[in-house]
Amino acid sequence: MTRVLVTTDYLRPGDEVDRYLRGAGLDTVHRPPTGPRQPDELVEALGGITAALIGNEPMTADVLAKATDLRVVVRTGVGYDSVDVEAATRLGISVSNLPGINANAVAEYTFGLLLAAARRLVQTATGVAAGTWPRADGYELRGATLGLVGYGAAARAVVPLAAAFGMNVVCVTGVPPDQRLDPRVEFVDLPELLTRSDYVSLHTALTPRTRGLIGEAELRQMRSTAVLVNTARGGVVDEAALVAAVRDGVIAGAHLDVVAQEPLPADSPLRGVDGIVVYSHLAGQTAQARAAAGMEGAVELVAALEGKARHRVNPQPTADRSAHP
Template sequence: MTRRVLVTTDYLRPGDEVDRFLREAGLETTHLPMAGRRDPARLVAALAGIEGALVANEPMSADVLARAPELRAVVRTGVGYDSIDVVAAARLGITVSNLPGVNANAVAEYTMGLLLAGARRLVQSARGVANGAWPREDGHELRGSTLGLVGYGASARAVVPLARAFGMHVVCTTGVTVRDDPAVRFVELPELLAVSDYVSVHTSLTDRTRGLLGESAFARMKPTALLVNTARGAIVDEDALAGAVRSGRIAGAALDVVREEPLPPDSPLRGVDGIVVYSHLAGQTAEARAAAGRQGAEELVAALEGRAKFAVNADLITHVRK
């Protein structure tokens, strides 16, 4: 019997390289691109008879997973996997994999783009010109400033040489025990917040990091500081951030990710001068997408054969679905 797999990542299409690879591996593919929010019932229906899934930020809750009795492996075409209940998956014998570092270069370059845009107020300038004005406010140079990295994963490590090339000093706070980068000074979070001109978030979303940057964190930052987030929106308390920027407690924020995507009409981030929200594009380059699709397909085939390389819940699984 042919095994069936579901592909929801929106840039993967029937007949492309990934689709051909999966079919050559003996799998029957079904594509249901995720574009915005999706009713969980529709996802459950799509998972009927599916053994493996190659997914975007699909919200795969415990309820959804429990209602997909044939599902054996889920692979995220990216790094973050907080949209998947990995504990529930493990309990059901489903492996969940991500692709660590697959888009690190893309995220690092994008981070530098946000830093430059924020330092020189490029979005505000372009907006002003579009509205008939001719803004001429001073910006700031990155050279000589301090960049604080929250997290030391692949994307943060890729940022370091780029920031150093711009003449920035780099500090970092992390729980990683191996800290062998002489270009980085490792500090605790309170010191990082106090000394940084730019704070860039690169940590994963966990119970510990949810709401990590809130009112008390913003109170420690310089009033001239800019917050950049390319990690996960829920790491930042958005109400506290909006209040901090409105009051001048910090200068502004460039956010590629937000708590709820797409950004809802009633978000506290809307209409705040100094806060610019982008549409989750940090890892979206042609090169990163090609790598993610290819590596994701390889991991899915491997997982279905019981040899997943990047399973994030392997240590929790006590049985594997047959």
């Protein structure tokens, strides 16, 4: 029987996803990580596994090469930067993600961070818990300019929320002009977006091109009153440059749902900086989004095993896995 490894932490033996996979004739093995998982532990978990339904497992070239039975990897989310897609393609492994699966969840969460930043909600609640009674003025979102870096499903889902709040929206994207159809969005280049925006919200995938996209030079182009919001990937931001920018008053602050190293290390320079608030990578995690991602991931995994993947991010594998030691 074909064995499937499930590492996504909210999927459990006997749940709807498990029943679906078993109903398709697959033998499921649940091994969610309980902390950072070492490569050799992941290799051991992948022993005898044909397909994997994963969260953010580090599927490196070395891990993939040693997982000699693996034919399919499905990421129960949008980002797939934890998977070495080039190595997977070379080894004949199909890799899929679930584009747009949590767009609504991310969009709503983005506005949660925008409101938290504008009204200093975290700082106020922390102050009250500490016995003080903070009364600093906040800011209204109405009339402010929101800059979206990226125009994928989540960014597009942000636009109607921004319109409802009366915000102006500018966006930088590599999406072809014939797909930039929303009249509520003004498409500009990155320097113009940075100089005009009161809030800059990141919604771009982490690629070699976007790694460190927001660095010292970009932060210095932003307004001194501007706030950076990141629900994309931590690596898109140069964190050292961000810490310096907030401490020096180059920008007002940042609300980060994602960071370069997760969980956030105890000695991270992001800690203890007034104006920087770090959350625990929850933008896409709602009950509804998790349910949809689990089932859609399972459906994609079964389809990929049949050679009919719908959301494959690499070319159709033609290599025979058995040819690789």
